[in-house]
Amino acid sequence: DAGVIQSPRHEVTEMGQEVTLRCKPISGHNSLFWYRQTMMRGLELLIYFNNNVPIDDSGMPEDRFSAKMPNASFSTLKIQPSEPRDSAVYFCASTPSQKLFFGSGTQLSVL
Amino acid sequence: SQELEQSPQSLIVQEGKNLTINCTSSKTLYGLYWYKQKYGEGLIFLMMLQKGGEEKSHEKITAKLDEKKQQSSLHITASQPSHAGIYLCGADINTDKLIFGTGTRLQVFP
Numbered sequence: 001d002a003g004v005i006q007s008p009r010h011e012v013t014e015m016g017q018e019v020t021l022r023c024k025p026i027s028g029h030n031s032l033f034w035y036r037q038t039m040m041r042g043l044e045l046l047i048y049f050n051n052n053v054p055i056d057d058s059g060m061p062e063d064r065f066s067a068k069m070p071n072a073s074f075s076t077l078k079i080q081p082s083e084p085r086d087s088a089v090y091f092c093a094s095t096p097s098q099k100l101f102f103g104s105g106t107q108l109s110v111l
Numbered sequence: 112s113q114e115l116e117q118s119p120q121s122l123i124v125q126e127g128k129n130l131t132i133n134c135t136s137s138k139t140l141y142g143l144y145w146y147k148q149k150y151g152e153g154l155i156f157l158m159m160l161q162k163g164g165e166e167k168s169h170e171k172i173t174a175k176l177d178e179k180k181q182q183s184s185l186h187i188t189a190s191q192p193s194h195a196g197i198y199l200c201g202a203d204i205n206t207d208k209l210i211f212g213t214g215t216r217l218q219v220f221p
Contacts, residue, residue, distance in 0.1 A: 043211040
């Protein structure tokens with residue numbers, strides 16, 4: 001069975017550009033989480049969805065970040081405009097109940 | 112503010128030695144999870160603890176949750192190079208929102 005699939009694996013962009021990260025959760029999982037990982041702050045929860053509905057976005061850094069989940073099999077995290085301080089590894093995770101299944105992450109570098 | 116504190120931040124041990132990683136919260140936790148991460152990869156689930164005083168083991172790794180459900184420890188017996196990685200504790204703080212500690216980097220040398 002395929003796990004959580006994230007794309008792209010690596011993204012290098014210039015400051016000011018729009019960045020879109022994609023996630024396909026495991027089929028049947030009704031909750032989806034977006035995390036950001038940096039050396040300084042560790043793994044931070046950005047937003048999570050339950051049955052495609054955003055439940056808590058209090059971790060989203062600012063208005064430049066937005067996330068959508070148009071259906072049960074797809075979610076996006078968008079940064080517009082991107083800044084160098086957004087450089088991090090972004091993880092998507094899904095779960096049917098409590099145990100999280102993580103994707104391999106997207107390594108984002110904003111120059 | 113960090114709601115989950117892990118210690119130590121990093122650990123270097125010789126193969127065969129035992130080690131312990133701690134995770135502490137100022138709040139009572141609904142559930143405590145341990146994950147392992149290898150460099151450049153996602154997190155792999157290790158164990159979940161929900162009851163005060165609960166203890167679980169898998170191979171050479173044992174995790175415990177204290178009676179107050181505010182502190183957990185992860186103990187590795189006879190460490191091996193394959194145990195190397197980043198260990199993170201995660202916790203439910205309101206039953207459906209999982210947050211993580213800052214992680215403990217473990218290196219095991221032959």
